[in-house]
Amino acid sequence: MYKIRVILTLVLIALTAKQSFAEGYENFKVAVYCRAYEVEKMSDLNWLETVWDELSKQVHVDKVYLETHRDLLMVDEKTLEAAIDFFRDRGIEVAGGITYTIDESNNFETFCYANPDHRAKVKEIAAYTARFFDEVILDDFFFTNCKCDLCIEAKKEMSWTEYRLKLMKDAAVDLVLNPAKAVNPDVEVVIKYPNWYEHFQGLGFNLEEQPALFDGLYTGTETRNRTGNQHLQQYHGYTIFRYFENVKPGQNRGGWVDTGGSNPLDRYAEQLWLTLFAKAPEITLFDIRQLDSPFRENTRAAWQDTGTSFDFDEMKKPLRQEDGSMYEPTKFSRVAGYSLEVVDQVLGSLGNPVGVKSYKPYHSTGEDFLQNYLGMIGIPIDIVPEFPEGEEMVLLTESAKYDPQIVEKIKNQLKSGKRVTMTSGLYKALQGKGIEDVVELVVTDRRANVKEFSAGWGPTTSIDREIIIPQIQYLTNDSWELVSGLDDTNGWPILHRADYSTGRLFVLTVPDNFIDFYTMPAAVLNSLRQNIAGDLDVRLEGPAEVSLFVYDNHSFVIESFLDEPVTVNIVLSGEYKQIADVITWEAFPGTFREAFVFRNRKFGKDVNLFEVILKPHSFKAFTF
Numbered sequence: 039m040y041k042i043r044v045i046l047t048l049v050l051i052a053l054t055a056k057q058s059f060a061e062g063y064e065n066f067k068v069a070v071y072c073r074a075y076e077v078e079k080m081s082d083l084n085w086l087e088t089v090w091d092e093l094s095k096q097v098h099v100d101k102v103y104l105e106t107h108r109d110l111l112m113v114d115e116k117t118l119e120a121a122i123d124f125f126r127d128r129g130i131e132v133a134g135g136i137t138y139t140i141d142e143s144n145n146f147e148t149f150c151y152a153n154p155d156h157r158a159k160v161k162e163i164a165a166y167t168a169r170f171f172d173e174v175i176l177d178d179f180f181f182t183n184c185k186c187d188l189c190i191e192a193k194k195e196m197s198w199t200e201y202r203l204k205l206m207k208d209a210a211v212d213l214v215l216n217p218a219k220a221v222n223p224d225v226e227v228v229i230k231y232p233n234w235y236e237h238f239q240g241l242g243f244n245l246e247e248q249p250a251l252f253d254g255l256y257t258g259t260e261t262r263n264r265t266g267n268q269h270l271q272q273y274h275g276y277t278i279f280r281y282f283e284n285v286k287p288g289q290n291r292g293g294w295v296d297t298g299g300s301n302p303l304d305r306y307a308e309q310l311w312l313t314l315f316a317k318a319p320e321i322t323l324f325d326i327r328q329l330d331s332p333f334r335e336n337t338r339a340a341w342q343d344t345g346t347s348f349d350f351d352e353m354k355k356p357l358r359q360e361d362g363s364m365y366e367p368t369k370f371s372r373v374a375g376y377s378l379e380v381v382d383q384v385l386g387s388l389g390n391p392v393g394v395k396s397y398k399p400y401h402s403t404g405e406d407f408l409q410n411y412l413g414m415i416g417i418p419i420d421i422v423p424e425f426p427e428g429e430e431m432v433l434l435t436e437s438a439k440y441d442p443q444i445v446e447k448i449k450n451q452l453k454s455g456k457r458v459t460m461t462s463g464l465y466k467a468l469q470g471k472g473i474e475d476v477v478e479l480v481v482t483d484r485r486a487n488v489k490e491f492s493a494g495w496g497p498t499t500s501i502d503r504e505i506i507i508p509q510i511q512y513l514t515n516d517s518w519e520l521v522s523g524l525d526d527t528n529g530w531p532i533l534h535r536a537d538y539s540t541g542r543l544f545v546l547t548v549p550d551n552f553i554d555f556y557t558m559p560a561a562v563l564n565s566l567r568q569n570i571a572g573d574l575d576v577r578l579e580g581p582a583e584v585s586l587f588v589y590d591n592h593s594f595v596i597e598s599f600l601d602e603p604v605t606v607n608i609v610l611s612g613e614y615k616q617i618a619d620v621i622t623w624e625a626f627p628g629t630f631r632e633a634f635v636f637r638n639r640k641f642g643k644d645v646n647l648f649e650v651i652l653k654p655h656s657f658k659a660f661t662f
């Protein structure tokens with residue numbers, strides 16, 4: 039089948055080779071966000087023209103968001119109208135934006151929704167903005183962290199979480215949506231949620247009730263450097279988009295990335311790619327000021343010159359203009375433009391993303407962001423807000439304890455002949471709450487330091503340093519260790535198996551420090567991938583910090599976040615004998631591997647292996 043596609047694609051490449059930069063990207067729209075501070079500057083149209091002229095030479099832009107308010111700065115009517123005309127005259131779509139902050143620089147100070155003056159101001163801003171735009175987006179800050187005396191009095195006996203969830207749901211209707219729609223019945227109001235989804239409920243972001251009230255959602259997919267203050271894993275930028283898409287299907291309107299924490303510069307490109315691997319229809323680049331700032335030569339990584347997906351020198355090459363002149367790019371806008379051109383080449387070959395469904399109840403927390411660490415070890419993840427029906431495997435982390443029916447749901451899944459993977463953190467949380475009906479084991483408070491592992495029949499493998507795991511205690515022959523962590527001659531489960539009815543439960547031991555998953559040997563990771571994500575068409579074998587993105591049309595992407603080149607194996611079932619790179623359409627044959635046989639019994643399936651070498655911070659996309 040791919041041979042036909044090869045020919046078609048070659049024809050398409052020939053037809054589109056002369057496509058000009060101005061025509062835009064094939065698989066997504068690009069928007070640029072403009073903060074109120076910069077929109078205010080647009081009163082000087084010469085300033086705007088200079089900035090815009092440079093920016094649009096470096097990245098194709100389809101749309102701008104013009105912010106009317108931030109930090110109590112309201113942009114005046116005349117300036118807004120002139121800016122809107124400026125962009126419309128150039129064929130750029132225009133939408134509005136609101137940032138509900140009092141003072142962003144003061145620990146992101148937001149409004150007090152118990153204060154009548156603040157409430158009036160919030161309402162006034164919504165109504166004012168809706169006069170100018172048919173689409174308005176709320177930037178990250180429609181939450182409250184206020185604990186003033188008014189708030190303390192208003193919350194009464196409720197927890198802060200309960201109080202703020204209700205407060206902000208009502209504020210969305212009374213202070214934003216109704217006032218905006220009263221002024222402009224056509225206005226669509228989109229709420230952009232930031233990247234810290236695990237903690238939303240505590241600040242009043244209400245994922246259960248707000249999405250139905252707003253016309254659309256938008257997703258903060260920025261993760262920046264892992265060492266930064268949020269410590270988010272790269273895979274997070276992909277999962278969060280899919281999660282919010284599952285919260286309001288078809289109405290997650292885009293992903294949003296800023297230029298912060300992007301050293302080396304490859305980190306910025308990765309954030310854009312991950313957003314688009316999640317199939318975001320639009321990407322918002324924050325913001326016009328950041329895009330207008332120069333990229334720095336000292337963000338050129340050590341691995342440049344080795345043919346990585348982000349090629350620093352290729353990025354800054356002069357661009358031929360329509361009048362034939364050459365333009366030398368120097369700004370962040372070119373980093374965006376180049377990175378988007380790179381990923382646009384593969385997106386058209388990818389279908390809808392699929393992954394292991396991980397149920398995260400609304401307003402839940404526990405083992406924060408663990409799914410993203412699992413994504414980083416090559417387990418494709420799809421977080422869903424309801425317990426999924428009919429899935430062969432459901433992955434549950436500690437946050438699932440927020441569903442009071444969770445034990446019953448686990449039992450029903452197992453009784454229907456299907457499987458569940460639950461983490462040691464969830465098991466511990468459910469101890470004494472009925473989970474012993476499924477399997478009697480104890481996640482103890484004892485810890486073990488392990489550096490040697492056993493995964494099945496092969497020899498044990500060891501790592502350079504010890505990792506700390508909880509000790510799980512179980513009843514011999516009632517349940518079984520599939521993967522073990524060893525300290526000298528003592529050992530404990532890393533992956534544990536318990537059969538129940540016609541189904542199978544796996545308990546996954548989570549290291550005290552989640553990042554220790556990345557230090558586990560390939561043999562352990564391969565077993566985790568096979569047991570947890572083995573139902574997907576594609577599987578990965580190799581070390582951690584390589585992610586796998588699987589789509590429903592026999593295509594997949596692998597991306598490495600390592601600083602060195604890495605060799606991985608792609609595992610496909612025996613009938614798929616070749617894979618083809620979707621950019622070069624070069625085909626690669628696989629190597630047949632027969633399933634392990636013991637006493638005439640076959641364990642697993644016969645497969646074909648495809649060895650792929652990935653350069654640092656690089657991706658490849660294939661079809662089969």
Ligand SMILES: [Zn+2]
Nearest residue numbers: 150184186189
């Ligand atoms: Zn307050």
